[in-house]
Amino acid sequence: MSALPSGKHDVFQAIADPTRREVLKLLVDQEMPVNVISGHFPISRTAVSKHLRILSEAGLVTERKVGRETRYKLETQPLQELRNWLHYYERYWENKMSALQRLVESDSKKEDE
C-alpha cells in the first residue's frame, strides 16, 4: 500500500539489475534523453529503452517529451520503500556494527558500480 507503481515491476526488481543501477546513477544530476543515456552503455539503444521502461514502471524515473526526444529524470521517492524495508533490519546490526561499519562506509566513497 505504500507505493503505487502502476506496472508489474517493483523497486526491488528494478534495482536488481546492474545496468539499471548505472542508469539511475547517470540520471542523478541531470535529466537525459534516451540517446545520451544509451551512449554510456555497450548495449543497444533498444535494450536501454527497455530498462528505462522497467525503471519507469517502478516509479524510479519519469519521462517528458521535448521535441523529438524523450528526457528521463530520476525520481527518488520510490526508494523510500527500500529505505523502510532496510530500516526494519537496521536495529539488527546497530549493536554489532561499529569498527566494521566505518570501514564499509569509507569504502563506499570510492565505490563506482
Next chain:
Amino acid sequence: MSALPSGKHDVFQAIADPTRREVLKLLVDQEMPVNVISGHFPISRTAVSKHLRILSEAGLVTERKVGRETRYKLETQPLQELRNWLHYYERYWENKMSALQRLVESDSKKEDE
C-alpha cells in the same frame, strides 16, 4: 570490493524476490531449519531450499548443521552494501521529503510483506 559473497548472486538480486524477502523476515528473530521455513510457504521444500542457497550466496544467511537438520540464520551485514547504495541517493530527497516522508514511515509500521 566491499563484499565478498562467494557466488554469483549479489544482495540486490537476492532481495528482488518477494519469497526471499519473506524468508529473511522469518529469520529475523530465530534460526530455523529448512522444514520449518518451508512450512511457511505454499511452495515445495526444494524450492525454498534453492531460495536459501541464493540468500546464502549473497551472504544474507548462514547455515549450520545440527544433527540431521540444517539451521539457517540471518546475516545482516551484506545489507550494508544496500544501505550505502541508498545513502548515495538520500541527499536527493532530504529537501523535498517532509510531510510525505512521515506518511510513508508511519505506513511502514503496518507493512507486512
Next chain:
DNA sequence: TTGACATGAAACCGATAGGTGTCCTATACT
C-alpha cells in the same frame, strides 16, 4: 538394523529477462 525423517542434488519445464535487429512514426533541418 531397519525404517522414518531432514535435506541436498539432479533432471526437467514453462515463463520471464536481457539482449538483438527491423520497422514505423513524429519531429527537426535545409
Next chain:
DNA sequence: AGTATAGGACACCTATCGGTTTCATGTCAA
C-alpha cells in the same frame, strides 16, 4: 518537399528463474 534523427513497437533468441518431481545420503529412533 525531402531527408535525417529520436525513440517507441514488435518479433525473435538464449539463458536464467522459480518451480516441480525423483533420487541419494546422512541421521535419529525402535
